[in-house]
Every structure is written in C-alpha cells, then in structure tokens.
Amino acid sequence: MERICENEKCYGCGACYVICPKNAISMKEDVVTGHFRPIINESKCINCGLCVKHCPANHTYKFVDNMVTYAAYRTEPDKQIGSSSGGVAAALYELAISKEWSIIGTVIDSDFRVKMQLSNDKQAIESFKGSKYVQAYTIEALTELKRTLKEDKNVLFIGTPCECEAARSVANGNEEKLLTVDLICHGVPSNKILNDYIKWIEKKKKTKIKQVSFRSSWGEEMILKDESKDVWHRRMFWDPYLEAFNAGITINSSCFTCPFACEKRCSDITIGDFWGIGSESPFHKPNRKVSVIGVNSKRGFDFLNECKSLVLEKRNWSEAVAGNSQLRAPLPKSSQYDLFWEKYYKYGIDAAFKATVYKKVCKRYYKEYPIILLKSIIKKCIYWDRKIQ
Template identity: 30%
Template sequence: MNISERVKKDCCGCSACMNSCPRDCIKMTPDKDGFLYPEVCEVLCVECNKCAKVCPVLNEDTPANKPKAYLVRNKSKELRKTSTSGGFFAAAAKYVLSEGGVVFGVGFDEHFHVRHSYIENLKEIKKFNRSKYVQSEVGHTYRKVKEFLADGRKVLFSGTPCQVEALLNYLGNDPDDLYTMDIICKGVPSPKFWKKYLSWHKKKSGKDIREVRFREKTYGYGSTTMRVVYSDGTEYDEPYDVDPMLQFYSKEMISRPSCYDCKSKGKHRRSSFTAGDYWYVSGAAPRMDDGIGVSQVLVNNEKAAAAFEEIKKYLDVEPLDFDKDSAINGGMMVTSAKPNPRREEMFADLDGMSMSGLQKKYFPSTFKLKNRIKRRIRPIMYNMGILKIYKKSMRKRQSTKGSKR
C-alpha cells in the first residue's frame, strides 16, 4: 500500500513524503477541491518506506517540554502594522538574518499563488509578513533547508505546525542552526477557492491585482479587513462578514479536511517557537494595548530560549502563565475546528456557481439592509473610538457562550 493510500483523508499536504523520496516518484496533485495530495508512480517506487518514515500523520510525536509563554510586540510600529499580530515573526527573522542566516516563509508569487520560499535580506521581509489564509505549496523547500544547513547557515523556517513537524521528520533531527516557528493554526483554506476568489476580483473590477493584504488593520487589530489593491491603485477593503474569502474561512467551509481532525495541534510542540494572536491584552498587559496588535509566543525548548534572549532586543515582552489555560490563547492551539455541516455541499457547488451566487446561497444575511447599515457605521464608530469597546463586549459575549476563535 503506497503512502497516499495509507494516509488518505488525514493527509495534511505537508509534502514531506515528496521531499524524502530518493526516486522522486511522488508528486503532489490537487484533488477535486484543490488540496494537494501525494501521487506515487508505482513503476518507479522501490518500496523503501522513506516517505512513511517522515510523514507527520503516521509518526505523531509530542515532546515532554516545558514551554515558556510571552506576550510580545515588535518595537517597530511600522513592522507591527504590516504583521498579523504583534510582529514576532519579523523580530525572529531579523535575528537570524543578522547572523547571516536564511529565512523561509510563505508569500505570494507573481500570480498570487501561495507558496513557501526563502529570503536572505531583511528588505524582503514584507514578502512573508502577514498570514495568508490559504494552504501554501511547500514544493521542495525542505531539501533547500537541508542544503543551507549543510553550508553552515542559520535557518528560520516558518509554517503551519504540520509543516514544521514535516521538516523536522525530513531532517531526522533538530539541528542547532535551525529555528522553527509554527503558528496557532485554525486551518488552511483551499487553493482552488482562493483562485476563484482572485478571478472574482478581476472580473468585478475589470483590473489586475497588485497587492493582497489579509487582515489589514484598517480599524485596528481587533477589527481587521481584507484589502485588495488593484493595478490602478484603487482599493477594495471589506470585513469578515462581507469579504467571501474571510467569510467562508471563518465559517469553516473551505479548510482542508485534515484540519478538522488535526494531528499537529497541542500545547507541547517540537518547534522552537509557536506564535499566534492574543485577544486578552487589555486584561493581561494594558500598557501594550494600543490597538496595533500583540503576539502570543511560546518558547518551546532551550535552544529557542537562548535565541529568544537575542530576539528580545527587537521586542517589548511580558510573561504569561503557560500553565493557566485562561492566560494563554489556548483554544485553537489544542482543539480542531468543526467543519460547517454545509461544507461538502459548498464544494459541490464551487465549479458551477459564481462567487456572488455562493455568497447569496450560503450567507444571504450579508446582503440584508441591517448588516449593510452596520457596515456603514463601522468606520464612524472606529473614528469615534468606540469600535474597540463594542468589539470587546461582543467577544466577551461570545466567550461566555463558549465559542472559541
């Protein structure tokens, strides 16, 4: 039975198997929903089992580490504005690059396809800044990491928890010069849905796309928007309850099947650092609550702790109590999201319906007058300084109802 048949729907698409195959007989191929799965050429396969040995789904491993938790924000306000949360990634990248190292992360290519690549210069950091809520194509990135390490370079690799596990499995150890940053990960949306979303923009505007910014801090960290900049400089800027990409993602319609039963989540991880959002800053560290964003960071082992001492010079830091679940943003760190009951139906509609048709069918309330008015007053509330208070009370209401972000 080949790797693809063994792992089936649990496959997270990490590409470790493809990277490890000595015969190069595995290629990652999209399924009907656009997610990549391994396809094995049986003629070339010599049944060496290397692919199975590196697969994070077949080799679950939870370290007995004692992470330290921190609330951090990058000292550069500019970097924080262009980062998703508090700009921890940019600080870690700066440290590794200042040591002559290489940073691997997720960016867009010229067609806005989401993929892993690397940078060797801080000027290029913008490429990786900001979360792209689409599954990234890893390609042969792990092989490249190995090459840089063999050349004696320090490497920072950032990705989802399953991608970091995949890299560590592929390398067979956690080399001294390698730092890994995984994220608190809700799930990764379908590249096929993303492609359709981009086409919708081009058709609707009649223009090409120049830039995409998921979670632009238009109305502050707690109320981000999807910003798309068109070729003529005009902009589209819509919140979670209007923009289809954010809407279908937040309502659990478009993430990869493996994300709904994730094998890589947990409070104890093999990565050096785990970074995520933090929504309780006003209670935990009011002095840090300036509305531009903070990151929660877990420093997962001794190697990471030593590097964190260096990275700290770029950060403002407050300790958090790792053992107290209420003190850390623990929900998505350990629990998989639940798929929307209409997810399958939506994917069955994807080829035959337009983006607006899908939105009208699955989220008709988007177009209701009440919601349209709410959206009109959002900028006014923001300018008057009351949007943050409103969002905070909504979040409190949701958390007492037991919902997790």
C-alpha cells in the first residue's frame, strides 16, 4: 500500500489505524508541522485496502440541509461556567450519561497532550469542557468507540467534523447507535506547536506552566498558569499562538480545503458560537454567551428534544451562516504560512513567531492593554465609591 490518501488532504484522524486488521499503521507527527500522519509498516501490510476505503478524506460525504436552528444556553447559569459558549456540549453529555450512553470528548492532560477520550462517567464532562485549539489524538477513543458499538451500546461523539466522519467510518455498520455532534471548526494547530509555544513562554517567564486555557468569559484568550497565578494572559489578537492560528498559519494543511466548512452538514447536530445573533431579527441576549445548534437529522432532533437543561429559541440557519465564516468556506492559507514553517523547522518557534506575527501582536498589546486596564481601574473606583456612599 503506497499511500492511504493524499498527504495534503490527510486529517490525521486515525480511522485508518483503527480499521487496519494487521496493526500495520502507526500515527506519527509530521517532521515539519507536527500534525499526525499515518505510517504504513509494509512488512505487516496485506494490501486489503480497508484503510483506503475507510479513510474519511476519500469519502463521498452525505451532506444534508439544516432541519431547525436554535440559539441556546443553559437554564441554570452556574452550569454554564467553564464552557466555551452556551454550555450546549455539557448539557448533551449530561443527557447521554442519564440515558446510560457512553460519551466521547476532548481532554488536555498534565503534559498538555490533547486527546479524545471515551467515558461512562459524568465526572468526565468537566474535563471535556472548554475549547482546545489543537489537533487531538484520537486512537484510543476511536478504538473504544468501535468496541462499544459492537457491544450494541449507544455513544454520543462530540468533535470536529472530520473527527465525526472518522467516528462514522469506524462504526462500520453500527451507525444507528452513534450520535455525532460536530463543532464549527476553524482548523487545528498541532500538539507539537502548542508544547513548543508553552516551553517558549516558560523560558520568557522563568517558570513552569501547569495549566492552559484557550477561552475565558471574555472570549478567545490564552491563559497560562503556574502553581499559583496567571503568568500569561493575552486576548486573541495579543497572543502569537492565537494570532497564528486565526491567521491560517499553523493549522493542518487539510483544513485549507476542508469539505465540511460549508452550510450543509454531515453530523446529527452542529454546535458552536452564535456569532452575529440578532442580525436578522431581534434577540434578547441573556447576560452570558449563546450557542447555535443546527439540527440535521431526526435522530438529532429527538435527542435534543429530551434535553431540558437548555433554553432553546428558534432562529434561522442563515443567521448562523452569515455570522460564522466556517459555515461558508474554509479558512484561507496565510501568505506567511511557508515562511513560518521554514523558520520553525530550521530555528524553532521563537524564530518562526518573530518572522511572522510577533511584532504585530506586541504592537496591539502595548497599544490596547493600557486602555483596557485603565477602564477597569476606573470601573472599580466607581464601584467602591458608590459602595462607600
């Protein structure tokens, strides 16, 4: 077997690894970008062609039109804490656990390795919360998914669209027991880039990072903590990792031609931030974030109808599409893409950042941060002045 799919179209999803009957495939990091790629052991390969057949990059996708769209958030505000947006994923996980289903989500461990994980425990939902702007290692989760479905058990799978397609491929005839929920995806940097970035910050700040977060109540923010405090807290356009991610510099090459970045969907349910809500018709915003839910199948509709822990308001899918570019087209490749990877491969992440995004984010940070800090101080002074009076 010479190749499974074109290298530039490989999602690194691991479906080929899981489906191989001879364990002839391993997942390795790309030597330049660090994104996962399958490597075939020719001495074990029997040329059965199952990896090619089950590779999501080779599929003809079953796109469907949106059935119904909702703006959604948790009925109980406290339960929305820790979620990236309206808390929809956590609510769906809770429902699945109550129905004695298995659940699959994405976690980040103490070594900052991002991976998908199958669980039957409600406690796992906390670790599934929050965005992880990193390509996840899927092998263990997809292997357990395959086994669980064969045991005639139901599974709720929440992941990127290509991960959902991998899950459906691995299901291999047991799809009726699998409910897939795709996240509106911007693309995925590699775990190698994340770890090198964290080491870069550790060197700058002379401390050991213990915790990373990509989102806050404000929105997209990079927050790195040591044992006791925040050592790095930068908003989206102030941080080199987030800037390179959003600019289309560090994401997987397949993300630039992503077939799932379109209005029609493949999964039972689609969820994400409801950017631009209120643009088509008035919307009374709660004092917290709101998610979009796109229902794409009857099974998805019936499952969501059982979820009583969400406030649901019907909206138009066109409103969600207008507010989210990833429902219209893939993120374009940055003009700095080749320069970044050339510098990164030769000299490391410090040189790659400095050759591309570093000056830009620093300029924004030093211009905007003092203004925001001053406004914050003024607000606190007004608050305490009123309290004293």
